[in-house]
Amino acid sequence: MVYILRVNMSDLSIKKETVPEKYQLMGGRALTSHIINAEVDPHSHALGPNNKLVFAPGLLAGTPAPSSGRLSVGTKSPLTGTIKESNAGGVAAQKLARLGVKAIIVEGQPKDDKWYILKIDNEGGQLLPADKIIGKGNYETGELLRAQFGEKAGVISIGPAGENKMSAASIAVADMEGHPVRHAGRGGTGAVMGSKGLKALVIDDTNAPGVEIKDKEAFRGAAQAFSKMLLANPTCGTGLPTYGTAVLINILNEAGGLPTENFKRGRFEGAEKISGEFMYDTILARKGNPTHACHPGCVMRCSQIYNDAEGNYLTAGFEYETIWAFGADCCIDNLDQIAMADRLCDDLGLDTIEMGVTMAVAMEAGVIPFGDGEGMLNLLKNEIGKATPLGRILGQGAAFTGQAYGITRVPVVKKQGIPAYDPRAVKGIGVTYATTTMGADHTAGYSVATNILKVGGFVNPLGTEGQVDLSRGLQIATAAIDSSGLCLFVAFTVLDEPEALPKVADMLTAQYGVKVTVDDITELGKAVLRVEREFNTRAGFTPAHDRLPEFFANEPVPPHNTTFDIAGEELDKVFNF
Template sequence: LLTGSNVSSASRIAMGAKSPLTGGIKESNGGGITAMWLATLGIKAVVMEDIPEDDEWHYIRINKDKCTLEPANQYKDIGTFEFCEAMIKKYPDCAVTCIGPAGERLYSIAGIATMDKEKKPNRYSGRGGLGAVMGSKKIKGIVVEEKGTVEIKDKEKFKQVFKEYSSIVIKAPSSVSYKTLGTSATVRVSNDLTGLPTRNFRGEKFEHAEEISGESLYDLIKERGGEGKTTHACMPGCIIQCSNVIPDKEGKTIVSPLEYETIGLMGSNLGIGSLDTIAKLNAVCNDLGIDTIETGAAMGIAMEAGIAEFGDDEGALNLLDEIKNDTELGRLLAKGTLTAGKTLGVENIPVINGQAFPAYDPRAVKAMGVTFATSPMGADHTYGPMIKTDDFVGASKKAQIMMAKIDSLGMCMFLRGAITKHMDIVVDLVNAVHGWDLSMDWLDVMAMDTIKDELKFNELAGFSNEDYRMPAAFTNRKIESTNDIFDIDSGELDKLRQWND
């Protein structure tokens, strides 16, 4: 509703479909510029229905006059970066959202990439295999050829509220932290709690946590200089700028951004303590078009099964090559963590509703575990993130409601610390942009309706209470050093999902 209006961090792109990974509802949002470009042409959503009968590939081309299907057979099998470069040559001012070879091959770990403001496909709607949904329709990408402007209905009011909002966001301690260290600031916090996933969620502190911490990442970027950036905005107008650009020793970009979840799943979860290796793994995933969380968790399973050694950097890169080269092992890992774990006979599979845990061990970060076990999306930290609290169920519940508001508005989750107590200002912004007169009640009702609709979708798709259960590996197996276990009563979690109070 605020997309394209230049309100900070309010132009996320949200992908939605039935997930090939979980079989349930999936909303996966990402940053970048495509949503902004669409909104400035007056377009709120692009709906793709049905699948083509022939084997022809297309991309969707959108400009202010029309929407057409353009032939894309020549772009098949190319990575997201090459596709975006080809589109920029054709349409210099374009914004692109696309899939890589993984989406074309219908991998359940395939995501959808969106161009950042430097026009590189670095921003991901990674979770739930939505790249495979786009691939099933034989759509390589959505190309928005040009940009217009969003008409602000009440300019005076917008100017005044925009100033107030921006001042709140820029001064918030959470924004200052994101701008300095990005999401990777969480590595130390999480490891201190024994919540950083280590060697397929074994429940131990990672001995190389300091080497992959946000502080080390910051130092590495500063020391190497070149194209490196400790802070970066993924979309125009974002004043939080949690993103970064990781340079190699020559100062050339390896990847942008490198975030906490990737450091957790492709670093400590694989026993890898080198930021360079994690950045390289991330770069391969981005071009191939796969989710770093699901892929990192599946690779952890492969290591637990003895296919590669934990802590073997080359071994991890080789596992990714298996996926890239579409080998038998690669295709198994590309089915996701649950299928890989069952097939390889691994007991400890960090998955709920078919989707791998993000980088929080739910025994140590229990409120996050509550979110994993009640979210209709499968294990998803963005559905209701909460790290430090003693009220595990209550805090997760509040976080889920807040995230339903933030997601439904198309805003970035990293605004949460800044705006939770100022949602009236956000509603004022919506009213100013659209000339409406909505109240806070509208936002509350929309959030609850969204959560209930999503849970209903899963119910109609055949989900039962048992699908939401925390795996036994986290309810029976204690973290040795702390004795922590995920011990929240299933009945209490089922009650939360009823949302009756």
């Protein structure tokens, strides 16, 4: 039986609910966003008892579909005040799907300050005391939980940042080695989990019934064909497995779109020393692993194991955005310091993008100087990690830190830190930052693909023409992919290979026994955006919020010396569909 698990933290009750008809062909983001919009009053305090936290594997989770292990986390964001979906890799989604868990809805709030573990297995869910892991980082939490519940248990957890309800707090999902390096990072989902008194979820899929596939043969055929296309694609089959996402450092630097020194310029003099190529060489020299999958069945394997100079494990899932944020944006060119920042964020449970952007704002405020890698690590470990007043400022993110210090050059949209692509040099991504339902988010409509990587055609990154149409199409497609459970990186193939998306439709058709067309997938994407917009509108968001901070319009960014000059009325056309 496929079911929804409803966990009420106010009375500690757990219910298995049948999946309503309308949610049958939804998964991942489609499901989290529909549930949040239907069940949460947009006026609720994000950290109060009336907000909810929803976990949902994608539609293809738990099947042999390649790279289909994304787990969506949905809630009202304490960072942005908008609806939020943030998804992560790791092993949890597939285990949940195999157990028949369509979604977990966590609601209410414990009346006392008790903390809980939600254990999910073939019997259902139960709440257990979390006393022994409270205050622990995600690494130790995972070790203790696997010691208690078995080495194969899937772990979802928050670190001290989530316990302290910081708006930059993430939810960590352990990967195949049990490392807590895959995160539902953006928007403070970890703070919501903390507000629910939930320290961790443990998923034991022993004797799980597995996912029912109506037409196994048809599914296998479509999955194999899709897999083959992914492997044949230069980005998905070669670029990502070799260099990981950090391959983008040199590319964006060359394009003049690598935000440097808190978005003052688009090229970083130390780019080479933090590049994917440099990282690859370093990993090989230290006997790490440059090519690593975050969940079973991923064929793109963009993760890696990054060892320290002594050859000991330091971090994994070391992404371009993280390296940019703590690197170029903070003028730090020491990859080991950046790797340690990544490790600390994984352990404390913090969004690396938000924290890197925050550090650069703190540097602009003079808290520490630009380029001070050791100072940055100290802030992460001893201020944020210990929840000192300064740590509580930084842990609330870039907008908050900017306000605390009276800084006006704060790169955020809807209070969420702007990621690793300067919107003045890559204008298509600026359209996405401004308009997405999520606050500044590159994954919501990755126009960089077409602006810079020339995937899915080419739209001049420095021009204003075509950017709105580009972002609209990508936002719709992304909402659909985020609902499927497929990793967004399949888009590099889908955008250039006309036969790829039909294979996704074929897999869904074979699995659910209902004809799903490519048009249905597009319509699902549109439906997701519509409910997200509906929530945000009811929460008080208007086109006035779909704008970049004024300094992007007023300050030209070198080397191209361009500003973000797409008019507000143009941005307002993104959702004309």
